[in-house]
Amino acid sequence: xxxxxxxxxxxxxxxxxxxxxxxxxxxxxxxxxxxxxxxxxxxxxxxxxxxxxxxxxxxxxxxxxxxxxxxxxxxxxxxxxxxxxxxxxxxxxxxxxxxxxxxxxxxxxxxxxx
Amino acid sequence: xxxxxxxxxxxxxxxxxxxxxxxxxxxxxxxxxxxxxxxxxxxxxxxxxxxxxxxxxxxxxxxxxxxxxxxxxxxxxxxxxxxxxxxxxxxxxxxxxxxxxxxxxxxxxxxxxx
Numbered sequence: 281x282x283x284x285x286x287x288x289x290x291x292x293x294x295x296x297x298x299x300x301x302x303x304x305x306x307x308x309x310x311x312x313x314x315x316x317x318x319x320x321x322x323x324x325x326x327x328x329x330x331x332x333x334x335x336x337x338x339x340x341x342x343x344x345x346x347x348x349x350x351x352x353x354x355x356x357x358x359x360x361x362x363x364x365x366x367x368x369x370x371x372x373x374x375x376x377x378x379x380x381x382x383x384x385x386x387x388x389x390x391x392x393x394x
Numbered sequence: 395x396x397x398x399x400x401x402x403x404x405x406x407x408x409x410x411x412x413x414x415x416x417x418x419x420x421x422x423x424x425x426x427x428x429x430x431x432x433x434x435x436x437x438x439x440x441x442x443x444x445x446x447x448x449x450x451x452x453x454x455x456x457x458x459x460x461x462x463x464x465x466x467x468x469x470x471x472x473x474x475x476x477x478x479x480x481x482x483x484x485x486x487x488x489x490x491x492x493x494x495x496x497x498x499x500x501x502x503x504x505x506x507x508x
Binding site for chain 2: 311312314316321322323324325326329331369371373377378379380381382383384385386387
């Protein structure tokens with residue numbers, strides 16, 4: 281059964297820092313990995329999707345990498361801002377399941393203070 | 395393109411009652427998945443529907459059921475509500491085909507059971 285782990289569970293940094301969020305998964309047979317952002321009490325906003333054949337994706341200040349063989353992904357946030365404060369979740373689509381099912385980590389709660 | 399919509403946004407029910415939640419996917423998407431999010435368990439997969447057929451189901455009791463209509467709108471129903479059913483219920487839509495299969499989430503329905 282696919283299990284997704286995110287480290288750290290919480291992170292507090294001053295504005296302007298570059299930071300890395302980590303995600304690991306137990307079964308490397310995945311279709312893709314998706315990073316989401318969730319603000320308190322809200323739905324999930326898709327940030328980046330990396331297909332299993334890709335190594336990284338970039339969007340603005342965000343860069344996500346994928347090492348499928350080792351079961352790891354990182355989300356790099358450059359020049360963090362207070363508006364980046366949220367919970368960041370990673371999720372994989374497992375080849376052993378249907379396309380509509382995501383396996384989620386518990387998230388990293390990020391606080392960026394001015 | 396309109397995003398995923400969920401109604402109602404908030405619900406308060408008492409134990410023993412039943413509730414129906416609705417999800418309208420992005421136009422053209424045929425897959426709708428449902429998730430329950432609680433502080434203790436994180437995001438847990440309920441079920442996925444694709445072209446009116448349940449394609450996958452998580453480990454929830456039979457009190458949780460769903461369906462999908464020909465226009466891809468989906469409903470989930472919870473009967474005989476328990477206090478532990480209090481949660482944020484999220485739905486996600488995708489095209490349901492191909493390995494990219496990016497998932498887009500709605501704002502959620504906050505259910506409180508008293």
